[in-house]
Amino acid sequence: MLRLSKFADYGCQVMAYMARDKAVHSATEVAANLGMAAATVSKILKMLARENLVVSLLGAKGGYVLARHPLEISVAEIINAMDGPISITECSGTTSCERESFCSTRGNWQGINHIIQDALAKVTLAEMIAPKPQIVNMRAIRSRGVPA
Amino acid sequence: MLRLSKFADYGCQVMAYMARDKAVHSATEVAANLGMAAATVSKILKMLARENLVVSLLGAKGGYVLARHPLEISVAEIINAMDGPISITECSGTTSCERESFCSTRGNWQGINHIIQDALAKVTLAEMIAPKPQIVNMRAIRSRGVPA
DNA sequence: ACTAACTAGGACTAAAATAGTCCCAGTTCC
């Protein structure tokens, strides 16, 4: 139900790849290693650069490097960079919709948004690339058991 | 970033409308009251009925009623009914993708999915229609302050 | 100074998902 665009997914993969070392990676190189089209990876890296998640180095031998340590980059940031601001519905608060009278639900959507935002903000890139999938939220596991 | 389809949004509105009383509501009536196209509302109610969130009554004077008490219907269920199963990425576990070697991130997506799923499962329809927007998650507020 | 290897940015196209409409068949009430 909650769709994440492919870009957001790609974005995470690219970031995860780059997080493995501090070397400069060109778009072509990343593309080759991830088995993705060069043009697509290039586009994704441009987007990530614009949002300051990666730093671009111009010129020959240029490329991209993570802007921060993987521990300091959250999944929420990556998704934000690729798909725009997190919001589960269109009426995100600023614009008032005509149906507002019926839409007492709005406050709750916003609450839900916050919850999801929080959940994603807590997962760092470092956790994403952990070889053995790390458990994201210990409380959730304690109360519900380990997800299948 | 997390997009909810319009259908899911509509679905919640329709459910919220129906939750106000226990009367039988026809699709046309709901449509008129919510200011939506009759055909669209009809489609939405059919979907909700197929997922047993509303009960349909055939024939003249027929229509729809909530299948359960608003307190026992979660937002997650409504969204599920409209948009299919909750899943933030495409590789939801059963199918293995070719990129699996790079995709050590998968375990974490699943964890994130669970968190979001949980968050939505905790919000009931009754809470959604509460006149004063209820706070969904007290912990979140305590730790971060009331959302703007 | 020239060339090769890069990124920046945006225009553009193709493909797929979404939203929305319509139609016909079946059910029930009066």
Next chain:
DNA sequence: GGAACTGGGACTATTTTAGTCCTAGTTAGT
């Protein structure tokens, strides 16, 4: 029997998304 409904699916239009390509600008090496 006719009117008022839902059930189900086919269909179309629209919007999003994904993906490609082109031109300009930057840097390293020779």
